[in-house]
Amino acid sequence: MSLQERKQRERADRARLIVATARELAEQQGWDAVTTRRLAERIEYSQPVLYSHFRGKREIIGAVALEGAAEMAVALRAATAAADGPRARVVALARAYLEFAERNPAVYDAMFQLDGGLAFAREDTPEPLKDAFAALLESLGEVAGDGVHPGLFTETFWAALHGLATLTRAGRLPPEHTGHRVELLVDRLAVL
């Protein structure tokens, strides 16, 4: 059995290598540069090997998205844990979210801009995605205000952050006053 286990382990290692390489390449040169040929060359296997692990490029993007969601959840919880009081927590959350988007643009795209074939906001949504939303909900639920559903408030706040993140990075919004926009968002949306 040990032989089969070793082979399984090696296969899993190679799957992780593919995902890590795709992510690295995407962060370095953008997702357009992540072609199956280049990816295969970087992992030093031929193209068809990719398809023995993933159905296609979309599924590789999805795998990067899941990895990113798990990391984002950790980053958000770390940021809010270090903050005292509801307002400080929400500010820290918003800043951490935008910082994650800025520092990991390719991963952020995989999560929220590209088609990774993942289900969102449903029962069969993958756990890491649910958990990332839960991390938002933990800090935002407490400032939703009376009579406002915490989930709905979280969705709205998240959408606002997402809009800031994407429009800024796409050059649609000048980056200078991001801090002011975030403060405006927190002070107006959150009930403290």
Next chain:
Amino acid sequence: MSLQERKQRERADRARLIVATARELAEQQGWDAVTTRRLAERIEYSQPVLYSHFRGKREIIGAVALEGAAEMAVALRAATAAADGPRARVVALARAYLEFAERNPAVYDAMFQLDGGLAFAREDTPEPLKDAFAALLESLGEVAGDGVHPGLFTETFWAALHGLATLTRAGRLPPEHTGHRVELLVDRLAVL
């Protein structure tokens, strides 16, 4: 001279035909289906003709985006003009924005998601884009609140709407409670 004028007019007509066809095809089957081959076939010319009008596919996307921006500005002003009072105006504006995004998803993508080679938030930004932002500013500036720069407030509000529009359409947000989210956004962000 009349002959040259006729030729120029015919060229301009064909340019418009290309843009209109690209838009139509994108709305019908998505931007992925808008290939230069299919586009050329639909306008009943060969591919190189496209390149005598536009530098490439990106520039065609940009042309669709400009057309869309002009229409959006009209739609937003029409919606706000029919509303009485600041709150009703902002609600009407937000609804009109989201409705435009929902009814013209391909055009919306050309404007804000895809790369159309256009400059945003700069001096050399094309007039239709500036004007669409101005249409937002006209209704949002009056509810920015004391001490808050109208432009910055408009940017923030716009980002929130953009987040709602894109996340909802990409299936990241369930479409059921869009109305509630919009009201939450208006009631919290706008100073009435």
Next chain:
DNA sequence: TCGATTGTCTAGCGGTGCTAGGATCGGGTC
């Protein structure tokens, strides 16, 4: 009527995601 200019097309380049089918290599069995 002839040459030049303009307009358009055919054909092709290097790239893409993806896959069929053959080669190779290893372990298990006689």
Next chain:
DNA sequence: GACCCGATCCTAGCACCGCTAGACAATCGA
């Protein structure tokens, strides 16, 4: 030790992409 069989991997190729060089035809001015 020889053989077979299954797993693993690669070569080669499909249809498509954006884009362009160069041939060809039509039209204009002289």
